[in-house]
Amino acid sequence: MDEDLRERLRTAAASHRPDRARMLARIERGMAEEPPVRPTRAPRSPMPWLRVAGATAAVCGVLTAGAFAVTSAGREEPRAGQRVAAGPTSHRPESPPPGRGAALPAGSGPLWSDGSLNPNGNAYWAQSEVTVKTTRPLSELTVELRIALNGGVHTTGSWRSLPEKDFVASATEEDGFLVYRWTLRPGRGVPTGTHTFAGQYNHAEGSRDTGRDDYTARGRATDGQTSVGGDFAETH
Incomplete structure (x- = not known):
């Protein structure tokens, strides 16, 4: 047409x-x-x-x-190869994909770890914390926390959430870093769960650059050795 x-x-x-x-x-x-109906005639x-x-x-x-x-x-007839649009149809919305949590810090085998600064620090003092989570018991564990010797860093102590008698702890200066090290004693074990290792130190007044600070954790479970590590992105 x-x-x-x-x-x-x-x-x-x-x-x-x-x-x-x-x-x-x-x-x-x-x-x-x-016309009027006549009885003598047949119906009209x-x-x-x-x-x-x-x-x-x-x-x-x-x-x-x-x-x-x-x-x-x-109405126009559709041209050759032209689609005729249909009316909107009701459909059930798809379920949203499962939500993703925040990206986990370094993890390997049964170990997961995180490095952070304790929020209770001040302009002269800070506490760097290494959190280690293990999903299997460990027969060996060494945690090492390295704090760059910038801004007048000087140790004021350390602690860990696991029993003190189970670890050998030290704080030494090595190659421009204040190094805290906790080593599990032979014959002792680390149970499954989340454990914290913290190094405390004074520094010059104001914010301190933590860009060079880092940590490692090496352990042994029943299926072999495992290790994790990371750094501290914040400044204090």
Whole structure:
């Protein structure tokens, strides 16, 4: 169907105005012209209600034809290869993917670790902490915390959450670092769980750069040796 024909159909459909009054008058005349029933004659055919129904159908037909003409004239046929858009359909939203937690620090085998600064430090003193989590008992463990000797660093002590008698602890200066080291004594063990090792130190007034500070933890479980390590991103 070309565009000119569509336009003529639209114009004709838009200008069409059914004469409802005239149609109703035709229905009334048909009812009024009903001749009286004579008993001696056979029933008339068609019956009066059929004529009324026919006239009513004609009215509906005219109205329907007008509506169809408007609809047809306004619809474009899809071109070859063109998709006809369908109406929106209801669908069930997909479940969101499982939430991901924060990225875990260094982990290897049964060990997981994290290095952080204790928030209770001040402008002259700080505490660096190494948190070690093991999912299996350890028969060997050595934790080493290295604090760069910048900003007047000087040790003020250390501690660990595991029993003191189970470890050999030391704090020494090595190659420009203050090194805290905790070594599990032979015959002792580290149970599954989360354990903390902390080194304390004074430093010059103000914030201290921790960019060179780091730590390592090396242990042995029933399935062999394992190790983790990391650094301290914050400054204090």
